[in-house]
Amino acid sequence: MSDHTAQEMMVVAAARALHNDDVCFVGIGAPSAACNLARVTHAPDITLVYESGTIGTRPTVLPLSIGDGELCDTALTTVSVPEMFQYWLQGGRISIGFLGAAQIDRFGNINTTVIGGYAAPRVRLPGGGGAPEIASHSEKVYVIANHSTRTMVEQIDFVTSLGFGRDGNGRRRHGLKTQGPALVITDLCLMEPGADHELEVTSLHPGVTTDRVRAATGWDIRIVPEPARTPTPTVDELTALRHLYAATDRAHGGDA
Amino acid sequence: MSDHTAQEMMVVAAARALHNDDVCFVGIGAPSAACNLARVTHAPDITLVYESGTIGTRPTVLPLSIGDGELCDTALTTVSVPEMFQYWLQGGRISIGFLGAAQIDRFGNINTTVIGGYAAPRVRLPGGGGAPEIASHSEKVYVIANHSTRTMVEQIDFVTSLGFGRDGNGRRRHGLKTQGPALVITDLCLMEPGADHELEVTSLHPGVTTDRVRAATGWDIRIVPEPARTPTPTVDELTALRHLYAATDRAHGGDA
């Protein structure tokens, strides 16, 4: 089905990377769309956890915030926020942590704190929230971000959440046993860390060229010799995703 | 009313030391009887907390264990045991901690661990349970124990729960701001710490002589110049206490 947008491709590609037995720590926006798309398509038993304390949620519309009532209403149980971060995240119960990024570098380090200097930032971003410990304690991290030279940069201004560190060895140095960024999903391609932990393009979305990816990346991006071609979203995938978005728009009073 | 037993006098005297605005951390046995007697007589709004997590319980029969169903059924709320010891006890929310003792010394230090040496004890007692932190974190501690040279000893075999330390200065040394043992209630008398923290007999129960107290104490016990005479239990107090015990016996299947 070829009438999909690049955003839809990104969300569908992220959903496909999730499995029935995953326990996902879900952020708002594209990660939430991807996780719920997986749940309503190929992974009906996937466990979705939101940092607001809701465990095993099955929302029918996408939440606007990580604490929408829908999440609690459809959850198996709702725990306190200290318990969520202590027993469930730091306790090692999360298989996939989903993170967004304002900036990301070649080693999957993420900035969501400031553009410019910390003391007098050019742009003050929301900050880390749950991300620093999602990055260290989820078995794997999936990053989802739009692909542009603004986002994919040579040096990020601030490491909010550790990928593999600025030199690629940060996780080992910090004694972390978790895998770290295992997959970066953009609107152009999929990237995975190579043996030295530097991200490599492993799959190009339909119609995307290697030149386009290079032009949209702020460093000299590695592309594996024969990158895969991401399968086009199926009719079922697109229908389910659009249905989710439509239900969400109705529930949230449309665009503001 | 003079047909009371020494045990009844002890429980009644303990109950009288409790007030409507107290929050009591209650142990099983005499403390539980005293706290509930206070609640059904002069202190109807007293808050009783049991270490099983039950807050604001109002049992109609005395519990045999600190986790009897009656405690939860009649509680305002029941929290987890980690929460009980973290937020409620260490958090400084308890005004009166009640402790029993197998041995107690002149500075109100308590042994409930072993008689004899620790490695090969002559008698292995149950141990500390909640007591070590009840002793340090309740605003005041009330100790309730039978008065004999077996219990009231010159040197206790093991400090399970800190009173004022073996030299009387232990609380200051440990930086504790709480008062420590404020009242010791026995079947013979009431004792309170003097200026140097050594226990002094401040009130003799009906019919008890200073000689009898001295003979029942394993150290040269201080008695204030003119000790008070503990008022005899009133008809109301005794009736309420016996009613509690009778209801309890019926509920627990009588004596074993």
Add this chain to the structure above:
Amino acid sequence: MELLSLRDAVARHVHDGDTVAMEGFTHLIPFAAGHELIRQHRRDLTLIRMTPDIIYDQLIGAGCARKLVFSWGGNPGVGSLHRLRDAVEHGWPGSIEIEEHSHAAMASAYAAGAAGLPIALLKGYHGTDLVEHNPNIRFVEDPFTGQRLAAVPALRPDVAVIHAQRADEDGNVLIEGIVGVQKESVLSASRAVVTVEEVVADLAAPSPNSVVLPGWTIDAVAVVPGGSHPSYTHGYSDRDNAFYKAWDAISRDRDTFQQWIRDNVLDGESP
């Protein structure tokens, strides 16, 4: 516990210069109480909140805050908190000091405060630059294995302000749904003010393990139906997601913001 009007509860328990925690994790955010702080012109507050949300955007824009302790400062699902950004980026209406943590650290710091501990330990802050910019993130060594653990000071606010479903006549408060750090913020604070949807004869907690704060842990209860709007109260109201979206435009411009505060807060009645 005293049952007070919101005006009296705030006047009595929230003072200029206080460290204030107004919690509610997306749910149960005490907006009405925040508006009362603005109406009473509180100044020099240190505001603590994991997610400043619109409530602190309003307090910061209205000039109530000297310092912000937080872990995620956005408009959830919408974008920036423009009043917070304006204060940080341009010092309007005054400069604001920030102390920035992760959620994991703040949640544990509240729990440590409630437990009377001076610090919270966490397995966290690995490889993040926050460590270099926040002197309140330090490290301790596990005395058994030598492992390095992050430590942050416990949060101990002067006053906690929360919204909850209901209280009974003894001021016992029921909190249900996304309970966030409601209990921890109250138990970590020296004083606590709770706004509720209603006061009822029987609290009707559905489970023996329902989240209940005893009346003796609370200083004042004020009945403020809808006091969490545009946030929500599980069982009583829904989140006004449209308002969260609309706030983006209202808050982007200083004049529009000030007009909104005049019309909706300053000229409003105290509940």
Add this chain to the structure above:
Amino acid sequence: MELLSLRDAVARHVHDGDTVAMEGFTHLIPFAAGHELIRQHRRDLTLIRMTPDIIYDQLIGAGCARKLVFSWGGNPGVGSLHRLRDAVEHGWPGSIEIEEHSHAAMASAYAAGAAGLPIALLKGYHGTDLVEHNPNIRFVEDPFTGQRLAAVPALRPDVAVIHAQRADEDGNVLIEGIVGVQKESVLSASRAVVTVEEVVADLAAPSPNSVVLPGWTIDAVAVVPGGSHPSYTHGYSDRDNAFYKAWDAISRDRDTFQQWIRDNVLDGESP
């Protein structure tokens, strides 16, 4: 999660030499599972429990234990645990190593285990001789104020065994009433076995904040109605206080004890 018979659940998940936590704070004590361990002749177990209670008196008397980690070892409201005392005082049926803590420390050690932390901090152990006899009590310094805090290693059992009210068909488990350290023991353990009164189609948790363990945190669920007797299950059964009193006489004498175990455990059927 697998739905198994108790016999198979114990055979598969509890091994000789394991560190085992069978929790339940007075309430929900997994007696039936304890009896199954005795029937299957488990040996060299390190038994962890805040309050060993009759269940560990039986396991110790039956020779299953090598070590006991505990904080209060009595028969609640009755007196001594005679089998525990006999093991400690006279080495019968074998000597037993003990590691002794306070409740506050053990509760926090379970919570730390659940949170993946290597240690628990507490404001505790002030002036108690326990510190001199337990090398697992150490101290750390608050890096902000220099204050000394007690530290104990997190509890990380190989297997946790608990009893609970009910499970649904996905193995999600509801725990209600005195919840003790049921959740923490399961989440701190590598494996978890839960006995329940019944398996139901709808868990029917009364509150969104009810204590529920998701099925994916549990390895095996076994249906054992009355599996907590002589302890009790809130909503299903009452505590058999008369049995707790009767245990005093049964357990005082080695022969009487062994006869009781033969008649009531070894000759019994595995549920």
